Amino acid sequence: MSNGLNACSKVIGLPMPDRQPLHDAAANDMPEKRLLRCGNLYGASSPMQHLFSMIGKVAPTHANVLIVGESGTGKELVASVIHQMSRDKDQPFVALNCGAISPQLIEAELFGHERGSFTGAVRMQKGCFERANGGTLFLDEVTEMSLDMQVKLLRVLETNRFYRIGADEETEVKVRVVAATNRDPAEAVAAGVLRSDLYYRLAVFPIGMPALRERGEDIGLLAHLFLRQLNEEEGSHKTFSRASLRLINAYPWPGNVRELKNAVHRAFIMADRELDIAPAIGPLKPVPPVVEQNADSVTVPLGCKLADAEQQLICATLDHCGGNKTLTAEVLGVSLKTLYNRLNEYQSKLFLQNAIVPARSYGVQARN
CATH class of the missing domain: 1.10.8.60 (Helicase, Ruva Protein; domain 3)
Structure with a gap:
């Protein structure tokens, strides 16, 4: 194992090699394999061993980290392990999902506010940066942050200073930022939803999360x-x-x-x-009805379920855009995240139809 992987195991106090036996008499047909463990991350595959190695290398530094991977791959777990293995592991670890906070509230969540600075501000409140001072701030789904807020975040990363809302004096902090996104950062920059200067400031050390199907x-x-x-x-x-x-x-x-x-x-x-x-x-879903499609339109019959019509429109538009997901999302007027979620749902549904019930026609592909 690499030095980075060794460091990962040693820091969490596990014997080397850090292998956790999983054999159980009740586990029928269980393969005689063992999982490596790094914090609450488990894996035996090459992609996971590489991930553990990267964590072991970056954790002792103060470099900002950008974790890129699909939803459900464990990005917050990686951020937590990086903090646990850092020199500041005894300091706070604060997490914020940028996609779950409205644009009107995220500035107060990040930087805090003074009493009376806006309606409802009955007392002074520290923000995430201040609460994470000396430790690690995890910003999940950072590409969901508005461009205006990205400018303010960039300034904090460059100066380590910020103003609470309603404050006259700056607050200085020392915080390591670990950010995460389920989007391709290059596509997000090209689509104008992620500032390139913020991307380079966050991605001092990028980490790619393998999808489970790749493991x-x-x-x-x-x-x-x-x-x-x-x-x-x-x-x-x-x-x-x-x-x-x-x-x-x-x-x-x-x-x-x-x-x-x-x-x-x-x-x-x-x-x-x-x-x-x-x-x-998941329950088996009926096969969507075949729809009429031509070069620039999709026609669905009356009585077709709304979800099925949406699926046909998304798939046809994706085909019409040559498979370019960013362009498809723009044409449909949805976020790239929403498009990826829908495509994942369709992939799952198609697999179940083909694997568990006799294969049937899945519809007609759009033609250019």
Whole structure:
């Protein structure tokens, strides 16, 4: 293992090599494999070993980090491990989801406010930067931040100073920023939703998160890990059915580790002894009706479900735009994040239709 991976294991106080045995008599057909562990991150695949190595290298520094990966891959877990392995691990770790805060409130969330600075400000409130002083601030979905706020964030990163809303004097802080996005940063910059100067300031050390479908043997290992944890919590001895084991390894898991963990939990609740993972992944959906399409239009029949019509319009527009997702999102008037979420849903639905029920026609591709 690399020095970075060694550092990852040593800092969290685990024996070298940091391998956690997962064999359990109740885990039928469980492969004789072991997971590496880095904080609350688990993996045995090459992409995860590389990730652990990168974490081990950057954590002891004060460099800003930009984590890029799909939703559900564990970006906040990586940020937390980086903090745990840093020199400032005893200082605060503060997390903020930039996509969950309205543009009108995010400045107060980041920088705080003085008493009476606006309606409802009945007392002075410290913001995330001030609360994270000396430690780490994790900014999730940073590309969802407005361009005006990106300018203010850039100034703080450059000067380590900011004004609370309504304050006359600046506040100085020393904070390491770890940011994350589920968008391709280059596409976000090209689409004008991420300032290039902020991107370069955040991405001193970029880290790419592998999707679960790219992690090979980790999928089955993680499923057994989640099942073992549930069995320990409930004092049970439930197992996966053989069909479930095959489906777990074949399904593309567009929601990544989060989707896998939730599916195992749902199947566990429903099972008396053997887990059936198929219903937990999601109910089978009827095949959308075939629609008429030509070079520049899509026609759907009356009675077609709204969700099916939306799917046909999105897929046809994507095809018309030559597969360019950024352009497709602009044409449809939706965010790139929304488009990615919809495409992940369609990928999951198509897989279930093909894998669990006899294959049927899935509609007509748009023609240019």
